[in-house]
Amino acid sequence: MSVGAYDIRVINDLVERESAFVERLMTEVHKVIVGQDEMIERVFMGLLCHGHVLLEGAPGLAKTLTVSTLARCLHMEFKRVQFTPDLLPSDVLGTVIYNHQTGSFTNRKGPVFTNLLLADEINRAPAKVQSALLEAMAERQVTIGDTSYPLPKPFLVLATQNPIEQEGTYTLPEAQLDRFMFKIKVGYPTAEQELQIMQRIGGAPTAAKIEVQPVIGPDDIAKVQQTMDRMIVEQPVQKYIVDVVAATRTPGAVGLEKLAPFIDFGASPRATIALFQAARAHAFMRHRGYVSPEDIKAVAPDILRHRIILSYEAEAEGKTVEEVVRAILEHVQVP
Incomplete structure (x- = not known):
């Protein structure tokens, strides 16, 4: 299939207009995050492609901070779940609650009902919890009791795992790893970047308090x-x-x-x-x-x-x- 020069020019002009926000987005994220350009870009690309992202790196490399900052810049809801060996599927997906006063059951939605879900240290939870989350990732819906609920749009799971600490972990099987679009290896910052991190955040109570401005929202993402x-x-x-x-x-x-x-x-x-x-x-x-x-x-x-x-x-x-x-x-x- 060949494409005419006119078609390429039209599409190029369209993409140039629609992607004008990219530099502004990176600028806002970099108010908080120093370096890690590739991680930031790949996470955003995952959002554009409806693809989930697995972040692998040692603790303290701003994985959680990057996701929460990106959520603020994209004007989206963000939730974080710390995966532990005693976590249950209902802690992530939701559960059925019995009301003694009315004698009725109600469905309580879990933290998976959000735009950006950070599954922190996903390999610390047993296979039953991993499978429940990955099913939600694939189907884009969750069943609680007898009712199925669609997940918000857009919906993106960002899972982290620590490559250097394997004790007390449950390795993700290859079939489940295949559900993630990207696997990003998060590296250490350079000496210059680490100096900037220390100067910018060292005296602050928390980097999450640094003000960032929303650049685009869910409707804009759908248009892109x-x-x-x-x-x-x-x-x-x-x-x-x-x-x-x-x-x-x-x-x-x-x-x-x-x-x-x-x-x-x-x-x-x-x-x-x-x-x-x-x-x-x-x-x-x-x-x-x-x-x-x-x-x-x-x-x-x-x-x-x-x-x-x-x-x-x-x-x-x-x-x-x-x-x-x-x-x-x-x-x-x-x-």
């Missing part, structure tokens, strides 16, 4: 999502997305026979869809109405790192998922 549906992803670029994901299953097809023993399972078709959507969001954030292979390369590591299962041989040789994805992106032919 409609604009993204009109963005141009030409046929060769679509094939490139499919080829990248297929190479995680059969690396020999792109000349990476040596990589095959290191991969037990490649990414599912859900990864193809996620890569397509994320590439559009990446282009939108850069005020472009069309997707290029560079957009795909930029988001592929965050889309694929939790969807590729490495073999014991890979672990024995110290191979990482990041190295596998990098090799695939270097060898798959770019249109």
Whole structure:
């Protein structure tokens, strides 16, 4: 499918207008958060793509603060649930309450009924709680008693997990990890950024008290999502997305026979869809109405790192998922 120059120009102009808020949004978030540009961008991209985000990083890297600040800038409701081993599904989803005075039952909605839900340390809750939340993520609705309630729009789950502390945790199974659109590895700030953090927040009671202005709201997000549906992803670029994901299953097809023993399972078709959507969001954030292979390369590591299962041989040789994805992106032919 080829697209005329006029169509590209029209879509570009539309995207340029609709994405004008991006810099203002980042400016407001950075009143509170120092650095962490990629984490902020990916969380917002997840919101645009109806995709949930898993944040992995050591404690104290502003994961919770980033989500709460973004919620204030987007004029959305934000709730946080601290996942613990004694948490029950009803603590997240809601429950049925019996009223002794009236002799009737009423449904009480849980914290999942919000726009942005932070599932803090999701791997500390048992599998029953994880499954209940992930079902809500997939179905966008929750059943309490005999009644099903739709979740607010937009709805985004941001889950965190600590990679360095495994005692007392319940590892998310691969099938559940696949439900997350992005897996973001949150790193430490640079020395300059850490100095700014100390100077800005060191003497303040809490960073959450720093004033930020709402930039856009839920209705604006819905409009942006409609604009993204009109963005141009030409046929060769679509094939490139499919080829990248297929190479995680059969690396020999792109000349990476040596990589095959290191991969037990490649990414599912859900990864193809996620890569397509994320590439559009990446282009939108850069005020472009069309997707290029560079957009795909930029988001592929965050889309694929939790969807590729490495073999014991890979672990024995110290191979990482990041190295596998990098090799695939270097060898798959770019249109």
